[in-house]
Amino acid sequence: MIVTVASGKGGTGKTLVATGLAAVVAESCAVVCLLDCDVEAPNAHLFLKPALTGCEEVSLPVPQVDLARCTFCGRCAEVCAFHALAVVGRQVLTFAELCHGCGSCARQCPEGAISEVPRRLGVVEWGWAGRVRLARGVLDVGQAMATPVIRRLKQRALEGVGGPALVLLDAPPGNACAVVETLRGSDFALLVTEPTPFGLHDLEIAVQVAREELGLPVGVVINRDGIGDGGVEGYCAHAGLPILLRIPFDRRIAAACAAGGLWVDAVPEYREGMRGLYRTLQETGGAAP
Numbered sequence: 001m002i003v004t005v006a007s008g009k010g011g012t013g014k015t016l017v018a019t020g021l022a023a024v025v026a027e028s029c030a031v032v033c034l035l036d037c038d039v040e041a042p043n044a045h046l047f048l049k050p051a052l053t054g055c056e057e058v059s060l061p062v063p064q065v066d067l068a069r070c071t072f073c074g075r076c077a078e079v080c081a082f083h084a085l086a087v088v089g090r091q092v093l094t095f096a097e098l099c100h101g102c103g104s105c106a107r108q109c110p111e112g113a114i115s116e117v118p119r120r121l122g123v124v125e126w127g128w129a130g131r132v133r134l135a136r137g138v139l140d141v142g143q144a145m146a147t148p149v150i151r152r153l154k155q156r157a158l159e160g161v162g163g164p165a166l167v168l169l170d171a172p173p174g175n176a177c178a179v180v181e182t183l184r185g186s187d188f189a190l191l192v193t194e195p196t197p198f199g200l201h202d203l204e205i206a207v208q209v210a211r212e213e214l215g216l217p218v219g220v221v222i223n224r225d226g227i228g229d230g231g232v233e234g235y236c237a238h239a240g241l242p243i244l245l246r247i248p249f250d251r252r253i254a255a256a257c258a259a260g261g262l263w264v265d266a267v268p269e270y271r272e273g274m275r276g277l278y279r280t281l282q283e284t285g286g287a288a289p
């Protein structure tokens with residue numbers, strides 16, 4: 001079962017839920033696989049402390065123009081949907097940061113003047129934290145193209161795992177392309193929110209993306225339960241969203257995370273909540289109850 005842990009905004013507790021669930025479920029499952037898809041700022045490793053055993057570069061093929069063959073016809077710039085090429089006089093300008101590596105320009109060039117060269121975006125790393133297989137993508141500083149790194153992370157991390165009982169994807173914050181790429185192919189979207197107007201606003205957008213756009217079954221985890229107002233509960237009731245778990249606003253959890261520890265070890269009474277959440281996901285087979 002592939003479950004993406006997402007939320008509309010950062011700081012709501014996605015990694016808290018993903019790491020806690022992974023650690024607790026791994027005690028009873030053959031393998032739990034946790035993929036940290038927040039490639040701009042991966043942090044699951046801070047709490048699980050894996051021994052990383054593998055690393056692979058992720059790159060994107062970008063065009064390189066042979067000016068000796070180019071006739072400056074402009075076809076490459078015409079077909080590029082991302083404005084990553086411009087033909088100005090007798091020059092072809094390439095803007096590699098905008099290139100999505102689709103290959104259209106090379107295929108469409110009538111002179112065969114375009115070849116492709118790799119442009120490094122970041123790395124994918126993997127290893128083990130006890131019985132949890134942890135993999136993460138790390139985008140290089142200054143790079144903005146997160147989706148190819150996430151796509152490769154998902155491919156690479158799931159190769160040869162041998163049918164894990166649970167695959168958890170810790171999504172990036174927000175609701176943009178990187179989150180859609182993370183959610184794609186999942187069986188269930190577990191949306192973590194907090195009971196505040198900000199949490200509600202971003203939850204509504206996350207539901208729109210996961211349930212309405214991608215057609216995924218969705219469940220909600222309310223973190224820091226006990227603060228804020230009743231807006232999130234009212235919305236969930238109205239939208240038919242099951243609240244699968246509530247994690248109280250508990251200073252001990254914050255202290256454990258600030259110390260770089262695993263919160264379900266520091267405050268073990270919450271482990272049963274994680275087991276219950278996993279049972280619910282199992283019983284529903286990834287479909288919303």
Ligand code: SF4
Nearest residue numbers: 070071073074076109
């Ligand atoms: S399509 Fe090929 S020949 Fe035409 S401008 Fe681009 S690189 Fe040059």
Ligand code: SF4
Nearest residue numbers: 080099100102103105
């Ligand atoms: S590979 Fe695609 S995105 Fe990149 S410059 Fe060529 S047409 Fe544009």
